[in-house]
Amino acid sequence: MKVVVCIKQIPDPATPYTLEEGTNWLVRPDEQILDDGDRYGVEVGLQIAEANEGTVTLVSMGPSGNGQGVRQALAMGADKAILIEDDALRGSDALTTARALAAAIKEEGFDLIIAGTESTDGYSGVVPQMMAELLGVPALTYATKVEAGEGSVTIHRQTNAGYDVVNAALPALVAVTAGVVEPRYPTFKGIMDAKKKPVDNLSVADLGIEVTSDQTVASIAEATARTAGQKIEDEGEAHLAIVALLEERKVI
């Protein structure tokens, strides 16, 4: 089974994000990490490939920097990676991103595509659905459990009330939620092997896609910040202050 996992490299969320003067695009440093949400996608992809004598190809779009995030996913066990990088793709909207990823995936061939539910830095949350539409396959989204076998895939799809069981024939796309599995840590051997794995680089011209982003960030303003109220140290009586406030707000 041919599994493709979409992974995004992002600036470390533990560092403060900065925006580029003029465009207000996120500044992407050389040093980026594998989006935590996509670590789950890689793990799901690896488990399915292992159970079905399959292979895992990673696809990532964006400034690759030192490529550390992609190498981490290769070290977890993926077989190869495709990096899409092109100045023309800077500031891409979700559709252009989906077009680039879908074109590369189509060229590569696939039975199953795995993506995350939303990226940590962009969280448009629609790139997977767009890719599925462009490739003419179903998108099984918000997956908290994934099982794939010969020719079909079944997931638990999170709903407001609980979950639905959703099935489809392959080829298909599955978007997983974080927490779905425990992502493995790369082993020393994995890290060494990753250095020898094939990495293909593609540009917009290679993919033959149209870049149509029409979205701009017009301005950024400070939100009206909420101010901290009273802070008290509990010396055994703090619950009384809570009761008093609840009374004052007339909820008890």
Added chain:
Amino acid sequence: MANIFVLVEQEGDGPTTLGLELLAKARTLGEVTAVYVGTGAGVDVLGEHGAARVLQTDPGDRLPAGPVAEALAERVSAESPDLILFGQAYTDRDIAGRLAARLGVGVLSNASDVRLVEGGVETDHEILGGSQIATARASRGPFIVLVRPKSFVAESTGGNAPTVEELVLPAAGSAEATVSESHVEEREGPQLGDASIIVSGGRGLGSAEAYELIERLAKQLGAATGATRAIVDSGWVPYAKQVGQTGKTVKPDVYIAAGVSGAMQHMVGMKDSKTIIAINKDPDAPIFSVADLGVVGDVHDVLPKLIEALEAR
């Protein structure tokens, strides 16, 4: 007059609150068509909230996104609405993404407000944990905007019964997904989205068992129970309880956070609550920066005493 389409999902016997919030906004922008996904129960409520027309569609056991996006794309091409509003919710997002790809346009996600402007649309987005507001513009329609829950207030205007048309779905093809079972996870008491009081717990509770303190306090207050992603991921409580960026957005009268650090992604979902009370043993926990009352203390001391005091009333 502008022509506005709004996607509204049905849940149980009527439209979701999120759908009604979108209608409240849409009717200030123009003439409203609600695209109603479900069996059609409660269709009059859409009229009461300002929809002049309803395009009703029932996907049955088909996963809605594929067929609904295909049928809707045809309507959009035929009628050229000025704006198509969706809620930031599961099925809404799926339909919006597929529809946009079909039409060859972008999507403005996570909007907290939307305006029709000369040459396009303008949307506001809370970024960097809600500390800043980015205003985005798009110039190439049809414009598809995903709006965060609780951005607008659902309010009936007592409008007339809408005209109802069926949005006919394409025949089922092999390249689509089917829903074979639906499971409802135990729900007790008020639901998160609608509750006027919410008690949420985080990793500071220390164990899954200690979440019982949250439940007991909620029971005393008639409150809904919420959670951080940390304890949802740890399997202490179901995902349905998660508050935050990837969970629910809530705006109750009172939000009590116990053992919650106040990560950006959690705060973006609750910082607009009217009154916030936080209990955390770390005096520097970020949650205190938004709390009207911050108690620096141990949840295992404060919560049992608080529950006891309320029980005694």
